[in-house]
Amino acid sequence: MLTRIDHIGIACFDLDRTVEFYRATYGFEVYHSEVNEEQGVREAMLRINATDDGGASYLQLLEPTREDSAVGKWLARNGEGVHHIAFGTADVDGDAEAIRGKGVRVLYDEPRTGSMGSRITFLHPKDCHGVLTELVTSAPPSADHSSVEH
Template structure:
């Protein structure tokens, strides 16, 4: 069954996918220099560094920065992503588009199930199987050509 969104008769994709979408997890920003970006976001804007790591598989040095109250209620996360070398995806993104907004990430209850629901609806995902993301999370991405030009990440947080 298919219909116009918002009419109350949406296809079952909403029934299948909506319970898996828990909220916006973070917004990813590609930066050429992580230390400079961290200084801006923490020292100038007053945000807090909550996690930093190198993800060799993805070719990035990354930091999660929290915006908002320290108790975490309703906090927003920014993921700053710097390339570890010229062949990383982030390096290629910066070469092509310049630094800036790189992706929108949704937190999901089950990345494999969400990926399958999306594939069943004809969307392309970048990985056949979820990969390791920040802080041990499991991730996959919806191809930007299938998401209005936006790279959409699916994040299942580590338990």
């Protein structure tokens, strides 16, 4: 069951400048940053609020590390803007299977590693009224994110 807006993924050309825009304009600070080589992105998570399922909502700022990554190709086509939205769930595997069973294309056979050691998958935007939609199960709070392999 999807219990929160986990994050809004925003693609940008220059992560440092975009982080600085969000800090200077709104006072939002970087909560976590990492490079995800599999996804081909350098990213910063800005934590905006806590949610009543025990999680939180973030902005995820994404800069491609290579032009042929999904985000790199998207940026070349669309320019900067909202790239995807993500819902949090305690069971990304079960929810992805249930949603696949309703005829919505799930982009990965098995969930992969996302921000902060989470497990993630994506739903095809053409099956979701134009919205690239991610499902996220956060890593347990005790996880040592610095040791997660990317």
